[in-house]
Amino acid sequence: MAEPRGPNAAHAGMFPNLRRDVAFPIVGVGLLFGVFVAVGLLYQNSFGGAGERLVTTAMINAIIVLGIQIYVGNTGVLSFGHIGFGAIAGYTFAIFAIAPAEKIKRIPDAPLGLTDVDMGSWGAVGVAIAVTVVVAVFVGIGLARSGAESGAVAATVITLALLFVTHEVARHWPELTGGERAGLSFRIGGKLDTRVPIYLALAGALVLARLFAQSRRGRLAKAGREDDLAARAMGVNPMVQQMIALLTSVAVVSVGASLKVYETGSLLPEDFFFFFTLLTLTMLIVGGRNSVTGALFGVAVITVGRELARRMGQDGFEVFGLGLDSEPLDWIFRENLQTVFLGVAMLGFMIWRPKGLLSDWEFDDWLYRRFTRTQSAPPVPQATMSDESEARLEVSDVSVVFGGFQALSQSGFEVSSGEVVGIIGPNGAGKTTMLNVITGLVPATSGQVRLNGKELIGTPSHEVARAGLVRTFQNLRLFGSLTVRENVEVTRLVAIAEHDDRSTPETDVLVAAAGLWDHRDRRASELDYGNSRRLELARAAAARPLFLLLDEPTSGMSDTESLAMVEQVQTMAALVGAGVVVIDHDLDFIIGICDRIYCLDRGSVIASGTPEEIQADPAVQAAYLGSSAS
Amino acid sequence: MTELLQNLIDGLGRGSIYALLALGVAVIFGVMHLLNFAHGELITVSGYVAFWTISEGWSWYLVTPVIIGTAIVTSLVIERVAFSRVRGSSDFTLLLTSFGVHFVVSAIFLLYVSASVKTFSEPGWVANTFPVGSLNIEVYDAVVIGVTLVTLLATSWLIQRTMFGLALRAAAADFDTARLMGVRSDTVIRGAFALSGLLAGIAGVFWLMRSGHTTPTVGITPMLKGVLAALIGGLGSLRGAVLGGFVLGLAEVLLRSRLPDSVASLTEGFVFLLIALLFIFRPQGLIRVAHAERV
Numbered sequence: 040m041a042e043p044r045g046p047n048a049a050h051a052g053m054f055p056n057l058r059r060d061v062a063f064p065i066v067g068v069g070l071l072f073g074v075f076v077a078v079g080l081l082y083q084n085s086f087g088g089a090g091e092r093l094v095t096t097a098m099i100n101a102i103i104v105l106g107i108q109i110y111v112g113n114t115g116v117l118s119f120g121h122i123g124f125g126a127i128a129g130y131t132f133a134i135f136a137i138a139p140a141e142k143i144k145r146i147p148d149a150p151l152g153l154t155d156v157d158m159g160s161w162g163a164v165g166v167a168i169a170v171t172v173v174v175a176v177f178v179g180i181g182l183a184r185s186g187a188e189s190g191a192v193a194a195t196v197i198t199l200a201l202l203f204v205t206h207e208v209a210r211h212w213p214e215l216t217g218g219e220r221a222g223l224s225f226r227i228g229g230k231l232d233t234r235v236p237i238y239l240a241l242a243g244a245l246v247l248a249r250l251f252a253q254s255r256r257g258r259l260a261k262a263g264r265e266d267d268l269a270a271r272a273m274g275v276n277p278m279v280q281q282m283i284a285l286l287t288s289v290a291v292v293s294v295g296a297s298l299k300v301y302e303t304g305s306l307l308p309e310d311f312f313f314f315f316t317l318l319t320l321t322m323l324i325v326g327g328r329n330s331v332t333g334a335l336f337g338v339a340v341i342t343v344g345r346e347l348a349r350r351m352g353q354d355g356f357e358v359f360g361l362g363l364d365s366e367p368l369d370w371i372f373r374e375n376l377q378t379v380f381l382g383v384a385m386l387g388f389m390i391w392r393p394k395g396l397l398s399d400w401e402f403d404d405w406l407y408r409r410f411t412r413t414q415s416a417p418p419v420p421q422a423t424m425s426d427e428s429e430a431r432l433e434v435s436d437v438s439v440v441f442g443g444f445q446a447l448s449q450s451g452f453e454v455s456s457g458e459v460v461g462i463i464g465p466n467g468a469g470k471t472t473m474l475n476v477i478t479g480l481v482p483a484t485s486g487q488v489r490l491n492g493k494e495l496i497g498t499p500s501h502e503v504a505r506a507g508l509v510r511t512f513q514n515l516r517l518f519g520s521l522t523v524r525e526n527v528e529v530t531r532l533v534a535i536a537e538h539d540d541r542s543t544p545e546t547d548v549l550v551a552a553a554g555l556w557d558h559r560d561r562r563a564s565e566l567d568y569g570n571s572r573r574l575e576l577a578r579a580a581a582a583r584p585l586f587l588l589l590d591e592p593t594s595g596m597s598d599t600e601s602l603a604m605v606e607q608v609q610t611m612a613a614l615v616g617a618g619v620v621v622i623d624h625d626l627d628f629i630i631g632i633c634d635r636i637y638c639l640d641r642g643s644v645i646a647s648g649t650p651e652e653i654q655a656d657p658a659v660q661a662a663y664l665g666s667s668a669s
Numbered sequence: 670m671t672e673l674l675q676n677l678i679d680g681l682g683r684g685s686i687y688a689l690l691a692l693g694v695a696v697i698f699g700v701m702h703l704l705n706f707a708h709g710e711l712i713t714v715s716g717y718v719a720f721w722t723i724s725e726g727w728s729w730y731l732v733t734p735v736i737i738g739t740a741i742v743t744s745l746v747i748e749r750v751a752f753s754r755v756r757g758s759s760d761f762t763l764l765l766t767s768f769g770v771h772f773v774v775s776a777i778f779l780l781y782v783s784a785s786v787k788t789f790s791e792p793g794w795v796a797n798t799f800p801v802g803s804l805n806i807e808v809y810d811a812v813v814i815g816v817t818l819v820t821l822l823a824t825s826w827l828i829q830r831t832m833f834g835l836a837l838r839a840a841a842a843d844f845d846t847a848r849l850m851g852v853r854s855d856t857v858i859r860g861a862f863a864l865s866g867l868l869a870g871i872a873g874v875f876w877l878m879r880s881g882h883t884t885p886t887v888g889i890t891p892m893l894k895g896v897l898a899a900l901i902g903g904l905g906s907l908r909g910a911v912l913g914g915f916v917l918g919l920a921e922v923l924l925r926s927r928l929p930d931s932v933a934s935l936t937e938g939f940v941f942l943l944i945a946l947l948f949i950f951r952p953q954g955l956i957r958v959a960h961a962e963r964v
Contacts, residue, residue, distance in 0.1 A: 115761065117760075117761050117764050117765065119768075180949070181945050181948055181949055184948060184949045184952045185948050185952045191760070192698075192702075192704045192760055192764065192904060193900060193904065193948070193952070195704070195764055196704065196896060196897065196900050197945070197948065199706075199893070199896075200897065200941050200944065200945070203893060203937070203941065204937075204938050204941045204942075207935065207937045207938045207941075208935065208938050211934040211935050211937075211938070212935065313886075313889070317768070317772055320765070320768075324765060376780070378772060378775075378776040378779060379773065379776040379777070379779075379780060381772065382769050382770075382771075382772030382773035382776050383769075383773055385765060385768065385769035385772070386751060386766060386769035386770065386773055389755060389758075389762050389765050389766040389769060390751070390754045390755055390766065393755075393758060393759070393761075393762040
């Protein structure tokens with residue numbers, strides 16, 4: 040079908056909606072940057088030299104925290120390793136930037152003749168980014184192999200191990216790093232004499248972090264963050280998105296680490312280890328890890344809090360002007376109060392507000408909602424699409440054995456475009472297992488699944504989805520903290536990339552067709568049961584599949600809701616031109632919607648035919664209707 | 670040959686301590702899905718108790734039960750104060766909570782004691798050796814291996830043969846179902862923390878006997894070893910954790926003795942590299958645990 044690309048072609052690029060995803064974020068972070076810098080300048084004007092140093096440090100920390108946010112916020116994988124990447128970048132930068140005359144004092148015998156290398160600061164930043172990104176590629180492969188998914192524990196330990204490896208190497212390879220005590224240092228006065236590079240890097244980090252989150256890649260990564268398995272079932276491959284997020288994030292951290300080293304003028308292994316990890320992670324967590332605004336806010340809050348703690352440690356209570364003599368409490372206010380403050384802040388937030396102060400609130404998103412007139416009437420679904428391509432799904436002789444339990448034996452069914460086929464059967468008959476086999480979530484012991492003649496057994500889940508088989512989940516696996524619209528949009532992005540030759544209905548049309556128009560900007564996790572099921576349907580349909588596979592779409596619904604669901608499934612299937620395979624207990628629903636029905640019992644197909652034939656079949660009555668009718 | 674045997678015995682001695690630590694990590698992971706980065710704090714606290722009691726002139730025979738008791742109590746207190754409040758939270762929250770606990774505990778010692786190293790005398794027999802054929806076996810290693818074997822057997826009995834063990838295994842397999850079947854979640858979780866504390870206490874006694882010092886951050890290394898060993902074995906598998914501990918101990922000793930002197934100080938780095946390779950080829954660890962996810 041050689042249809043012109045039409046309006047969708049523009050959407051297939053990096054950003055789904057230029058106004059919302061590029062223009063507003065840039066304006067938004069511009070304002071944030073302005074406020075952050077203005078507050079910093081005000082502070083340093085009131086406190087002088089010490090204040091100046093505090094503000095510079097806060098800005099560099101902000102760059103590093105934003106870098107970490109790009110990975111942690113979008114993928115949901117907790118990384119302790121970003122400061123390890125920072126160490127790699129910091130040492131690379133120092134080794135390439137420090138003048139040979141200076142280097143010869145600390146590392147006269149550096150390997151590879153690095154003692155004599157003199158690249159200047161700008162070149163050294165470039166090398167630092169390159170080296171760190173190369174290391175990150177290998178770490179990323181390890182993370183992917185370990186099954187990194189949102190909150191994956193193994194992935195976190197790998198990142199922690201990275202932090203330790205870099206620390207060990209820095210301590211025990213003095214020929215390269217200057218070792219544990221001496222370290223590396225620039226000549227006195229090698230500090231930054233202007234803040235321009237810091238301003239540039241901070242602004243760049245803000246823009247990059249925000250644009251990444253809004254980009255197609257970022258949205259797909261966030262789907263994986265919310266539910267790895269559901270994202271795969273919608274055709275997203277979270278591994279690819281995670282790798283891109285990791286490399287972007289590590290590049291930003293490298294710039295921040297180089298600036299930190301340059302600003303400090305020296306480098307010791309302890310500078311990029313546990314304490315700095317705690318500091319940056321606390322900043323990220325306190326502000327809100329899923330939000331760029333939150334990350335920046337967290338840097339400000341923690342910097343102020345630490346500074347207060349430090350002063351209290353020095354001066355006792357006089358800071359508050361309470362006139363209390365610090366003497367009796369002196370033992371508590373030592374310099375280490377800062378560490379206690381950070382640890383307690385992290386612990387407190389994890390216990391009482393794990394999503395941070397701002398959760399996933401974004402300043403520019405708020406601006407966008409304020410300054411964009413909302414459409415009040417739901418869009419009318421366009422005329423039913425006639426799908427010219429004839430598709431056929433053939434499932435034959437599928438057997439699945441779990442341990443000693445035969446979940447499916449030699450079962451199968453067939454369905455063509457335009458058809459609605461139902462699979463019924465008592466609990467434990469193997470219905471959901473059948474869908475799991477088709478969508479690549481459960482390996483079949485034997486059998487074939489052919490889509491238009493192409494074998495799909497052994498194909499990874501996300502490729503099955505892209506081939507045209509997209510499912511819903513009986514136990515509801517929505518992308519909880521994304522809005523209704525965003526849930527639909529994510530899958531639609533996959534569909535557009537996959538078939539830009541076929542027009543895919545607009546997000547709003549799909550949302551309206553599912554009866555969710557009034558809830559379009561609510562989070563999926565806030566929806567009730569019925570609406571969640573309808574969103575599952577709309578999200579799957581947005582992938583523009585050849586066949587929609589619905590796993591108990593009416594379970595838990597009232598009779599009226601079930602009846603409405605018949606119509607919604609039919610509208611949705613017609614809208615995207617998909618055939619439907621539906622599993623359900625609800626016989627009225629199945630009979631109301633299906634052209635043909637297969638009945639499963641204890642893993643085998645015991646009957647198939649039109650709804651009338653199935654209702655009359657004695658075997659079905661014995662296995663299913665008999666037991667449920669009593 | 671002699672050298673290899675010697676390495677094996679050294680490795681088993683080291684691995685025994687790691688196995689005890691890893692088992693403690695795995696027990697808690699089983700019931701709470703929490704990878705406990707604060708596990709090493711049990712040793713930090715024990716270290717200060719050892720320092721205070723030994724400076725009072727107590728003998729190691731008296732100090733040992735005190736250390737073990739301290740570890741158990743500390744484990745229960747940490748559970749009560751922090752982990753009980755985040756039960757059932759996301760893995761992300763659980764991981765950061767344990768990370769936070771680690772920092773608060775070490776910062777408390779920084780504040781109230783000091784950052785300086787506190788040393789105490791080791792028991793006299795730690796450095797003694799006795800010959801077996803051509804081998805020179807340290808009394809310490811022999812004691813460690815012996816006590817660890819007894820501890821592991823006792824733990825295995827506890828887990829396989831008692832009601833508490835049954836509840837623990839049920840909770841590890843499926844916490845919600847276990848609760849529906851009448852397992853009390855408080856009891857089983859506190860029991861798991863007590864058991865984890867007991868194992869860490871025994872490991873801590875050995876660790877401190879050998880090192881003879883403590884600092885606010887002394888717990889980081891044992892924590893890391895325990896967590897890595899549990900991961901090498903396959904998170905969630907108790908047998909895997911013990912196996913992982915021995916594998917890690919042997920790998921360290923063998924690498925250290927085989928690497929050329931110029932890079933021997935980087936042994937830890939090489940061990941991490943090996944672990945990374947293990948994960949690339951066997952992401953689930955040595956012993957696979959089925960994580961059935963209902964879809």
